[in-house]
Amino acid sequence: MDSLMDLEKKNIAIVGGGIIGISSALYLIRRGCKITLIDKDLKGESASYGNASWLSSPSITPVLMPGMFAKIPKMLFSQDGPLFLRFPGVLKTIPFLLKYLSYAKVDKVEYISKHLVTLLSDSIGEHKKLAEGTKAIKWIEESPFLFIYKNKDDYIKDSFTWDLRKKHGFNLIEIEKNQLKNLLPGLSNEYQFAIKIDGQGYISNSQNYLDDLINGFKELGGEIIEDEVVDIVSKENKVEIKTKNSNLNADNVLISSGIYSESFSKKFGVEVPIQSERGYHLELFETNIRIKYPIMNGYLKLAITPRPTGIRFAGLVEFGSFNSKPNNKAYELLLRNAKSMFPGITYAHKQEWSGHRPSTVDSLPIIGPSKIDNKIFFAYGHHHIGLTAGPKTGEMIGKNILRDNNQYDLTPYSSDR
Numbered sequence: 001m002d003s004l005m006d007l008e009k010k011n012i013a014i015v016g017g018g019i020i021g022i023s024s025a026l027y028l029i030r031r032g033c034k035i036t037l038i039d040k041d042l043k044g045e046s047a048s049y050g051n052a053s054w055l056s057s058p059s060i061t062p063v064l065m066p067g068m069f070a071k072i073p074k075m076l077f078s079q080d081g082p083l084f085l086r087f088p089g090v091l092k093t094i095p096f097l098l099k100y101l102s103y104a105k106v107d108k109v110e111y112i113s114k115h116l117v118t119l120l121s122d123s124i125g126e127h128k129k130l131a132e133g134t135k136a137i138k139w140i141e142e143s144p145f146l147f148i149y150k151n152k153d154d155y156i157k158d159s160f161t162w163d164l165r166k167k168h169g170f171n172l173i174e175i176e177k178n179q180l181k182n183l184l185p186g187l188s189n190e191y192q193f194a195i196k197i198d199g200q201g202y203i204s205n206s207q208n209y210l211d212d213l214i215n216g217f218k219e220l221g222g223e224i225i226e227d228e229v230v231d232i233v234s235k236e237n238k239v240e241i242k243t244k245n246s247n248l249n250a251d252n253v254l255i256s257s258g259i260y261s262e263s264f265s266k267k268f269g270v271e272v273p274i275q276s277e278r279g280y281h282l283e284l285f286e287t288n289i290r291i292k293y294p295i296m297n298g299y300l301k302l303a304i305t306p307r308p309t310g311i312r313f314a315g316l317v318e319f320g321s322f323n324s325k326p327n328n329k330a331y332e333l334l335l336r337n338a339k340s341m342f343p344g345i346t347y348a349h350k351q352e353w354s355g356h357r358p359s360t361v362d363s364l365p366i367i368g369p370s371k372i373d374n375k376i377f378f379a380y381g382h383h384h385i386g387l388t389a390g391p392k393t394g395e396m397i398g399k400n401i402l403r404d405n406n407q408y409d410l411t412p413y414s415s416d417r
């Protein structure tokens, strides 16, 4: 059996340097392990760089909720609907989508929420711990969240979601019309009611945040290899990681390459289906209207986040486009939405981005060991909540790899569930 000393000195390779990979890398290197983080494109289009940047502890409900099935046709066929299906790619995803829909039931959603709470609670505190001692700490902003509605009746129609949040301890503050105007000057008069949740936060610049975390990792002696992993081969006492340009060996490998993880994880026994839910952002720079707080617009399925010189509008869901180019209609829709929410908004220039959320069929990520090879571990499949859940995931998988006595129960996230 390994002694505690040996465990702490483990030589671990992590495949994928998005928020999940870097959080795991920092946790493990601080515990004394030798870590090599391999990423094919650290400045690329990964979900971790382009997301809405919310540290969203209240996001404890999956995207598909009871009653949503009936709303899907409207979302698809309305010109301004937030859901896109791309043909022919979507045809291959039909078995996944049917199974995905089967989780939109009260008991299943309650189960998912319970196990998302473990990952999401106190995200601000978890990110501060993660960023401590690195320059990344300065990008963490504390702020309330505002969930806007056209009227209170529409809020009441969402009571299943809000009751779940209340049950898990969130304090909901009702904001009426006049107060909303003061909180969000420039917002369209269409929105007359909101729910405020205090004690939340966001990352003011996700690109710089991840870069600074990676620099912090390097300062602790972590090694970065910028190369594409093409295969992972398990040998008797080690694992060989084959990249395009070299081979390296490690005691353990953590697969945390977001939507790309499945190409490696399947051969190590993962049975949980995963699909890309492509999302989009539009960032407007030097806007005349500025917001102080992150805003959720449930009608448009958009998260709107303050940025240093403007506003980022992020969201939408697209299935079937993993191997296609981004959809220009999505960018046009985001701009229409920005203008409808903030009539009169002006900006100097804009940025468009799109990336892949790694979405599992049951809306819970895969965190834990391979059931057929004890040298291989997984941490991926965080769909809409990966930034929020990154640090806690890093700690959970880190403790598991190091076989700590005080482990988290990883059963709900297991690779063979």
Ligand SMILES: Cc1cc2nc3c(=O)[nH]c(=O)nc-3n(C[C@H](O)[C@H](O)[C@H](O)COP(=O)(O)OP(=O)(O)OC[C@H]3O[C@@H](n4cnc5c(N)ncnc54)[C@H](O)[C@@H]3O)c2cc1C
Pocket (backbone or CB within 6 Å): 015, 016, 017, 018, 019, 020, 021, 038, 039, 040, 041, 042, 044, 046, 047, 048, 049, 050, 051, 052, 053, 054, 055, 056, 227, 228, 229, 230, 256, 257, 258, 259, 260, 261, 278, 279, 280, 281, 303, 314, 315, 316, 355, 356, 357, 358, 379, 380, 381, 382, 383, 384, 385, 386, 387, 388, 389
């Ligand atoms: C529009 C949008 C808005 C979102 N908003 C939020 C939000 O506000 N809050 C929140 O918590 N979450 C949000 N998310 C979700 C969040 O971004 C993701 O869950 C999270 O970024 C996933 O992180 P990851 O590290 O698993 O994957 P990724 O960020 O995709 O990172 C995977 C990394 O693996 C690397 N890689 C892949 N294959 C290989 C290979 N073969 N060899 C080497 N490297 C490889 C890639 O280059 C990449 O850097 C949003 C997502 C989208 C799309």
